[in-house]
Amino acid sequence: MKQNPLSAAELNELTAGLNRLAHNLWWSWDQDAQDVFNYLSPRGWQNLYHNAVAVLHEVSDYELRVRLQQPDFAERVRKAVRQFDTYLNHQNTWGRQHAPQLLRNPVAYFSAEFAFHETLPIAAGGLGVLAGDHAKSASDLGLGFVGVSLFYREGYFQQTVNHDNWQAEYYTRLNPKNLPLEPVLNDLGEPLVCSVRIASTPVTFHAWRVNVGRVSVYLLDTNREENEPLYRDLTQRVYGGDSSTRVMQEILLGVGGVRLLRALGFEPSTFHMNEGHAAFLTLELAREKMVGGMAFEQAFAATRQECLFTTHTPVEAGHDRFPSGLMSYAAHDLAADLHLPFEALMDLGRVRPGDTAEPFCMTVLALKCARAANAVSELHGQVSRRMWQSLYGASRPEDVPIGHITNGVHLVGWTKGTVRRIWKHHYYEGFPGKTEVDWKADSNSQEFWKHLADPHTISDEEIWALRYKLRRELIEFARRRLLIQGHSISQQDFISFDAFLNPDALTIGFARRFATYKRATLIFDQFENIVRLVRDKSRPVQFIFAGKAHPRDDAGKALIQKIMHLSKFSELKGYLVFVENYDIHTARQMVSGCDVWLNNPRRPLEASGTSGMKTVVHGCLNLSILDGWWREGYDGTNGFAIGDDTNPDNIKEQDERDSANLYRTLTEEVLPAFYNRDANGVPREWIAKIRRAWVTLASRFSTWRMVQDYTRRYYLTK
Numbered sequence: 019m020k021q022n023p024l025s026a027a028e029l030n031e032l033t034a035g036l037n038r039l040a041h042n043l044w045w046s047w048d049q050d051a052q053d054v055f056n057y058l059s060p061r062g063w064q065n066l067y068h069n070a071v072a073v074l075h076e077v078s079d080y081e082l083r084v085r086l087q088q089p090d091f092a093e094r095v096r097k098a099v100r101q102f103d104t105y106l107n108h109q110n111t112w113g114r115q116h117a118p119q120l121l122r123n124p125v126a127y128f129s130a131e132f133a134f135h136e137t138l139p140i141a142a143g144g145l146g147v148l149a150g151d152h153a154k155s156a157s158d159l160g161l162g163f164v165g166v167s168l169f170y171r172e173g174y175f176q177q178t179v180n181h182d183n184w185q186a187e188y189y190t191r192l193n194p195k196n197l198p199l200e201p202v203l204n205d206l207g208e209p210l211v212c213s214v215r216i217a218s219t220p221v222t223f224h225a226w227r228v229n230v231g232r233v234s235v236y237l238l239d240t241n242r243e244e245n246e247p248l249y250r251d252l253t254q255r256v257y258g259g260d261s262s263t264r265v266m267q268e269i270l271l272g273v274g275g276v277r278l279l280r281a282l283g284f285e286p287s288t289f290h291m292n293e294g295h296a297a298f299l300t301l302e303l304a305r306e307k308m309v310g311g312m313a314f315e316q317a318f319a320a321t322r323q324e325c326l327f328t329t330h331t332p333v334e335a336g337h338d339r340f341p342s343g344l345m346s347y348a349a350h351d352l353a354a355d356l357h358l359p360f361e362a363l364m365d366l367g368r369v370r371p372g373d374t375a376e377p378f379c380m381t382v383l384a385l386k387c388a389r390a391a392n393a394v395s396e397l398h399g400q401v402s403r404r405m406w407q408s409l410y411g412a413s414r415p416e417d418v419p420i421g422h423i424t425n426g427v428h429l430v431g432w433t434k435g436t437v438r439r440i441w442k443h444h445y446y447e448g449f450p451g452k453t454e455v456d457w458k459a460d461s462n463s464q465e466f467w468k469h470l471a472d473p474h475t476i477s478d479e480e481i482w483a484l485r486y487k488l489r490r491e492l493i494e495f496a497r498r499r500l501l502i503q504g505h506s507i508s509q510q511d512f513i514s515f516d517a518f519l520n521p522d523a524l525t526i527g528f529a530r531r532f533a534t535y536k537r538a539t540l541i542f543d544q545f546e547n548i549v550r551l552v553r554d555k556s557r558p559v560q561f562i563f564a565g566k567a568h569p570r571d572d573a574g575k576a577l578i579q580k581i582m583h584l585s586k587f588s589e590l591k592g593y594l595v596f597v598e599n600y601d602i603h604t605a606r607q608m609v610s611g612c613d614v615w616l617n618n619p620r621r622p623l624e625a626s627g628t629s630g631m632k633t634v635v636h637g638c639l640n641l642s643i644l645d646g647w648w649r650e651g652y653d654g655t656n657g658f659a660i661g662d663d664t665n666p667d668n669i670k671e672q673d674e675r676d677s678a679n680l681y682r683t684l685t686e687e688v689l690p691a692f693y694n695r696d697a698n699g700v701p702r703e704w705i706a707k708i709r710r711a712w713v714t715l716a717s718r719f720s721t722w723r724m725v726q727d728y729t730r731r732y733y734l735t736k
């Protein structure tokens with residue numbers, strides 16, 4: 019059947035639609051939209067690392083016009099754009115129903131890092147992932163929300179491992195033109211420029227807007243000609259440089275962020291500080307009020323009413339502390355602006371005001387200047403209350419006003435495409451008449467996961483087949499990466515490439531930042547035992563590791579070195595691989611393809627942990643210490659626990675006990691459940707656990723639930 023060619027007007031409309039799609043990260047959690055770009059250029063989509071804007075730039079206008087004349091492609095584009103517009107214009111949202119006042123006076127969410135997608139690598143780890151997922155769920159919920167962060171033009175580092183098995187870092191420059199970023203312009207169509215004073219120097223900045231579905235996140239950028247080189251480079255790298263760079267970045271984020279929001283006309287009802295990095299925003303809010311005529315005490319009290327603080331770690335290094343000398347160099351303008359003596363400013367960041375030996379702590383500033391504060395799991399709440407007891411002069415930890423909201427993940431965004439298609443299909447079958455907008459909401463409901471976990475919806479055999487597929491996809495991904503890494507395998511190994519990883523073996527994954535408290539190598543403390551396990555041909559086991567150590571963390575790098583060494587030179591060769599350059603894309607492959615997700619932090623230092631939450635929808639089971647979220651999630655039927663709800667204070671004792679418990683759970687619970695197969699080769703008990711995990715964990719540990727909790731408990735209460 020011959021179709022009429024599209025008119026010029028129709029072509030323009032579709033081209034404009036494609037551009038709008040590419041420039042809103044909504045596509046990163048919409049399958050049909052991703053399929054459009056993949057279909058446009060499958061190789062480009064892969065080579066350009068799933069970057070919709072870059073794919074669109076690669077395809078010439080001429081080709082695009084010809085392609086759009088193909089009815090099936092035009093229809094795909096129309097459908098994706100239609101769904102996008104339906105999403106953007108959807109009126110009857112949770113936010114409009116439950117928090118309409120935030121639509122006028124939004125929540126301003128400040129975070130030093132945001133992780134949205136692998137093409138915009140401006141985050142170091144879990145904190146950024148949480149911020150990105152918070153923004154995506156705020157969009158899905160239709161909440162009044164605006165994000166603020168920095169545009170790091172070299173992002174976080176890319177990781178390779180050199181011939182000594184030592185981590186090496188390199189940086190690549192991000193090109194805003196090839197990213198889903200839009201310059202923030204003033205009324206004249208020129209870049210909107212604001213400024214802050216840092217170390218007595220006026221520093222100017224412009225900003226980029228990231229469209230995350232319905233919400234905007236603004237990234238501040240000091241890379242401007244009029245700035246001195248030191249300040250031009252301030253936003254070069256995520257947590258780059260030394261503590262001097264750090265304090266200056268934080269002044270920019272806090273003070274500059276508030277100024278940008280004001281220049282854009284925002285009147286937020288709550289300023290949410292995601293970690294202490296943004297706490298200088300409180301001083302800018304107080305300054306504004308003093309310009310309006312208030313005295314400091316009054317301004318401070320009013321500022322407090324506007325601010326909320328989330329603390330994310332009990333680990334000492336996670337709390338920025340700046341010595342007095344550095345503060346007086348970088349931040350004395352802040353004191354002058356508030357008409358405060360410098361020591362009074364310092365006291366705002368001290369547990370013991372007046373103690374001139376005590377450095378300035380960003381967490382202390384945030385706690386003092388927020389109307390409410392929260393930790394990110396129940397146990398972390400207990401730990402944080404003890405940690406800050408003296409700051410509040412409380413006689414009992416229970417009296418410290420720090421609550422908790424347990425973290426979550428953006429479920430749809432974290433679900434691998436292969437699985438997302440299948441779950442969506444079951445959703446439409448089980449709940450007739452539903453739409454795409456409904457799916458984005460209902461995939462966070464326990465009803466949907468109960469429906470999915472029902473054997474009438476999906477049989478054990480189907481689940482098991484899917485597990486094989488996901489594991490194989492991961493192994494193919496890992497082998498391709500090993501090939502690129504080159505030195506991980508020799509030429510000879512390459513020829514017998516299939517000797518690396520076995521698509522049928524129980525695959526245990528571990529991927530996260532290589533901070534030492536996460537104890538990446540703990541399982542290999544039982545080296546002889548583990549060698550025996552992997553050598554058992556009847557019940558094979560294998561390990562895939564990934565993760566970055568902070569550039570200045572030599573102890574973390576030593577853990578990577580140990581794993582690399584074991585993977586190349588020990589009896590574990592072929593059964594243990596390290597995939598370099600951990601990022602969101604690698605994370606998605608791993609949390610979907612592994613059978614077991616290993617998490618063995620030194621309790622109680624893992625405030626929440628989120629990577630294990632990403633595994634649930636894929637049917638990968640958690641094997642974890644009862645720390646952070648898992649202490650709340652584990653119920654005896656939905657995964658595996660290492661040890662119990664206690665921990666010795668002595669570190670050596672704790673490591674020994676945990677490694678023995680880990681090995682015991684692995685051999686007495688995990689392996690038998692995985693390898694106990696019926697006549698059809700299906701491990702019924704294992705699959706029952708997968709179903710239990712869907713029902714008991716998926717909706718509970720989603721940011722859809724988490725953002726609702728923040729809204730009810732904190733955003734709407736003053």
Ligand SMILES: *Cc1c(COP(=O)(O)O)cnc(C)c1O
Binds near residue numbers: 627
């Ligand atoms: C989820 C995620 C993390 C956080 O993992 P934890 O288990 O909380 O440490 C870190 N990095 C990336 C890339 C992630 O996707």
